Amino acid sequence: MSRFYRKPIATLPPRQRSFRKRRPRGPWLAWAFVAGALLLMAWWLFDTDVPRVAKLPDGTIVPVADTQQPPSPEEPAPRVNFQLPTIAPTPSAGPPSESAAPTATPSTAAPTASTTAPTDPTSPPPIERDFRPRPPRDVLEAQIALSRDAICPGSIDGAWGGQTQAAILAFQQKHGLRTTGQLDNDTREKLTLLYQPLTTYVVQPSDFLLLRDVPKGWLERSTLDLLGHGTILEMVAERHWSNPKLLRRLNPSIKWDAVTSGTRIVVPDVQRERPAQPIARIVIHLEAKTMGLYDAGSRLLAHFPCSIARRVDKRPVGELEVAVTAPNPNYTFNPETFPDSPEAQAIGRKLILQPGPNNPVGTAWIGLSLPGYGIHGTPDPELVGRTESSGCFRLANWNAEYLLPLVRPGMPVVVEP
Numbered sequence: 001m002s003r004f005y006r007k008p009i010a011t012l013p014p015r016q017r018s019f020r021k022r023r024p025r026g027p028w029l030a031w032a033f034v035a036g037a038l039l040l041m042a043w044w045l046f047d048t049d050v051p052r053v054a055k056l057p058d059g060t061i062v063p064v065a066d067t068q069q070p071p072s073p074e075e076p077a078p079r080v081n082f083q084l085p086t087i088a089p090t091p092s093a094g095p096p097s098e099s100a101a102p103t104a105t106p107s108t109a110a111p112t113a114s115t116t117a118p119t120d121p122t123s124p125p126p127i128e129r130d131f132r133p134r135p136p137r138d139v140l141e142a143q144i145a146l147s148r149d150a151i152c153p154g155s156i157d158g159a160w161g162g163q164t165q166a167a168i169l170a171f172q173q174k175h176g177l178r179t180t181g182q183l184d185n186d187t188r189e190k191l192t193l194l195y196q197p198l199t200t201y202v203v204q205p206s207d208f209l210l211l212r213d214v215p216k217g218w219l220e221r222s223t224l225d226l227l228g229h230g231t232i233l234e235m236v237a238e239r240h241w242s243n244p245k246l247l248r249r250l251n252p253s254i255k256w257d258a259v260t261s262g263t264r265i266v267v268p269d270v271q272r273e274r275p276a277q278p279i280a281r282i283v284i285h286l287e288a289k290t291m292g293l294y295d296a297g298s299r300l301l302a303h304f305p306c307s308i309a310r311r312v313d314k315r316p317v318g319e320l321e322v323a324v325t326a327p328n329p330n331y332t333f334n335p336e337t338f339p340d341s342p343e344a345q346a347i348g349r350k351l352i353l354q355p356g357p358n359n360p361v362g363t364a365w366i367g368l369s370l371p372g373y374g375i376h377g378t379p380d381p382e383l384v385g386r387t388e389s390s391g392c393f394r395l396a397n398w399n400a401e402y403l404l405p406l407v408r409p410g411m412p413v414v415v416e417p
Contacts, residue, residue, distance in 0.1 A: 136197070142164070154305050170290075199266075222352060227353060227355065227357070227379075279302075322366055322410065333350060359377075364377050
């Protein structure tokens with residue numbers, strides 16, 4: 001009998017039969033395989049050398065340690081060159097009387113739209129160290145670029161609104177672009193910023209000498225030697241063609257009621273050159289409340305928001321002419337111009353109000369051929385184009401000052417419905 005021969009289990013004694021049954025080999029191999037697989041899985045999961053990853057919202061796979069948001073890129077900022085006009089002696093040909101501009105300054109910021117700046121409005125953009133010419137990134141930078149091109153979007157406030165859209169339409173017309181009224185790619189490229197959009201202004205000791213607490217009453221105002229700005233915030237905002245609310249957002253750490261000499265203020269860097277061509281005529285659009293300057297070929301050179309007469313019968317339509325100009329004019333208060341004012345009737349005599357940015361006609365006067373009418377500045381630039389005057393055409397002081405040296409007596413002024 002072969003030594004490999006094994007008797008069938010049924011022929012073995014009972015004791016040997018039970019021993020043979022307790023030695024199965026297949027199940028032990030299966031359990032060993034499962035245990036080995038579990039140990040291998042545990043090692044893979046808990047080994048610190050295995051890199052763990054995560055998926056960012058844009059679908060990029062990165063290590064867990066790199067999933068923090070990267071710092072936002074630096075936004076622009078910059079330089080300035082602006083001087084307050086020297087108060088000139090009272091001109092011989094002063095402007096006629098007009099109603100006083102409102103003294104209250106309501107909120108004028110347009111509601112934020114999808115085109116407003118995406119940056120946090122409570123923190124100023126940092127200085128852009130190595131600036132290179134580029135298109136504007138947001139509405140604020142677009143407003144600055146428009147203003148530099150003599151296409152005024154109103155007081156710069158960084159918010160999208162009707163005046164900004166009207167300025168973009170005018171810019172597109174001026175440069176032969178498709179008139180969409182939107183910051184499309186072609187418009188952004190043409191609006192390229194050649195230098196930084198923001199700069200810093202350092203408050204000077206002489207700035208405080210130009211401040212005045214301007215009262216509301218006519219008689220009280222006539223006693224002042226200068227109708228200057230009321231605060232440093234108002235002064236710096238007007239010098240940089242801006243809404244005071246914008247300066248508050250750009251400079252959240254400044255305590256505006258305690259500004260001292262040497263305070264550094266982030267402001268828009270706004271400078272403007274004279275038009276390449278001489279102005280041939282001025283066109284005032286009553287319905288749109290805008291003013292356009294055109295050359296001899298009817299090409300648009302500049303665009304400004306403009307306030308018009310409150311009453312329709314006070315709005316002249318047709319062609320007028322420039323009659324006289326006066327920088328830093330005084331203002332003659334005539335009570336006969338205000339028959340419905342108890343204060344004016346109680347005064348009962350003419351008053352002379354001295355020059356200054358808070359003079360009722362601002363810092364520039366352009367008298368027209370129609371008696372009692374003129375183009376002039378205003379003490380409330382945020383209200384230009386949003387309120388209506390007693391008859392004259394109001395511009396922001398910086399636009400009236402820009403226009404003044406460009407006009408001459410006899411220049412046509414066309415007033416369209």
